[in-house]
Amino acid sequence: MKSFRDFMEERVREYYLQRKVGDDFFTAPELDRSFGRALSDHLYQFVRHADNPLILELGGGNGSLAYDILSFFREKDNKLYGKLTYYIYEESPTLVSLQKNRLREFEGKVFWTQELITEADIVLSNEFFDCLPVHVIKGRKELYVDDGRAIWEDITDERTLTFLDRMGYSALGQVIEVCLDCIDLLRRLSNIVRGYHIVIDYGYTSEEIAKYPNGTVVGYKAHRVVMDVLKEAPPFDMSAMVNFSALVEYGKDFGLLSVSFQNMREFLLSSSTFLEELEKLSLSEKAEDIERLSRLKTMLISMGERFKVLIQKKL
Numbered sequence: 001m002k003s004f005r006d007f008m009e010e011r012v013r014e015y016y017l018q019r020k021v022g023d024d025f026f027t028a029p030e031l032d033r034s035f036g037r038a039l040s041d042h043l044y045q046f047v048r049h050a051d052n053p054l055i056l057e058l059g060g061g062n063g064s065l066a067y068d069i070l071s072f073f074r075e076k077d078n079k080l081y082g083k084l085t086y087y088i089y090e091e092s093p094t095l096v097s098l099q100k101n102r103l104r105e106f107e108g109k110v111f112w113t114q115e116l117i118t119e120a121d122i123v124l125s126n127e128f129f130d131c132l133p134v135h136v137i138k139g140r141k142e143l144y145v146d147d148g149r150a151i152w153e154d155i156t157d158e159r160t161l162t163f164l165d166r167m168g169y170s171a172l173g174q175v176i177e178v179c180l181d182c183i184d185l186l187r188r189l190s191n192i193v194r195g196y197h198i199v200i201d202y203g204y205t206s207e208e209i210a211k212y213p214n215g216t217v218v219g220y221k222a223h224r225v226v227m228d229v230l231k232e233a234p235p236f237d238m239s240a241m242v243n244f245s246a247l248v249e250y251g252k253d254f255g256l257l258s259v260s261f262q263n264m265r266e267f268l269l270s271s272s273t274f275l276e277e278l279e280k281l282s283l284s285e286k287a288e289d290i291e292r293l294s295r296l297k298t299m300l301i302s303m304g305e306r307f308k309v310l311i312q313k314k315l
């Protein structure tokens with residue numbers, strides 16, 4: 001028997017050893033380059049006066065986000081680009097090879113690490129925190145898994161009880177996911193980041209938690225939802241929506257002040273690069289541009305509400 005947290009960690013790790021982004025689900029950087037370019041608009045404002053800016057990306061996927069960010073900086077400000085260094089923190093050797101291939105034109109500019117580096121001006125991630133394993137709780141019980149069966153045991157970890165109490169969830173009768181790994185990572189990142197920490201992911205706030213009475217853990221296989229993650233044969237992707245209120249609350253302990261929290265639609269529409277691209281594509285009659293326009297609309301409409309962008313500043 002193992003905790004659901006350990007079960008999820010195993011599934012996610014084995015998944016990314018065998019599969020890549022696109023096989024079972026898509027992410028915004030894979031949909032269109034305008035996502036990475038909109039993010040770069042903001043990154044540029046954050047690092048334009050830095051001497052030797054260093055950006056750390058967590059979980060590089062197929063390498064598309066890094067590709068779009070580095071291309072943007074190269075086009076926009078070659079002098080700054082010359083001083084920029086980009087690191088990708090990636091656990092999967094399979095994805096590291098894929099990323100190296102995708103980013104071969106940026107050799108000497110981008111580096112890989114399986115350990116967190118010690119300093120960065122910006123730490124950013126897209127769909128990374130949702131991969132971190134969660135404890136699944138209902139009332140005073142925690143979910144364990146035994147050979148595909150769900151077993152509920154008393155909560156023994158004090159940190160889980162403290163989390164429920166601090167977040168005001170102790171009396172809720174519903175399923176709650178507690179991502180202690182997210183908080184541990186946030187603490188470690190707060191010691192690394194000199195400027196901004198940016199988290200882009202699908203998630204909820206404490207005010208929205210009641211919308212998910214059965215929790216938010218979901219599996220994906222071949223672009224379809226896995227009905228029973230405890231019984232499904234691996235590999236399949238597994239994730240839990242990110243609790244942004246917890247990142248804001250615990251960030252305060254670590255000197256990370258949350259300076260902006262928007263949904264993806266607001267975030268994209270606040271980028272002049274994104275707006276220009278949207279206008280250009282809307283006016284074009286080329287088939288390729290019409291297809292791209294529909295992908296931008298997917299980002300704005302179906303992903304636009306569910307995805308959130310949290311920006312924290314290191315004090």
Ligand SMILES: C[S@@+](CC[C@H](N)C(=O)[O-])C[C@H]1O[C@@H](n2cnc3c(N)ncnc32)[C@H](O)[C@@H]1O
Pocket residue numbers: 012016021027028029030058059060061062065089090091092095125126127128131132
């Ligand atoms: C859902 S993908 C997102 C990829 C990319 N950011 C994108 O938006 O397309 C998650 C990424 O995080 C990596 N990852 C997941 N858990 C990790 C961990 N514990 N340590 C390092 N990388 C991890 C995966 O290998 C994968 O590259």
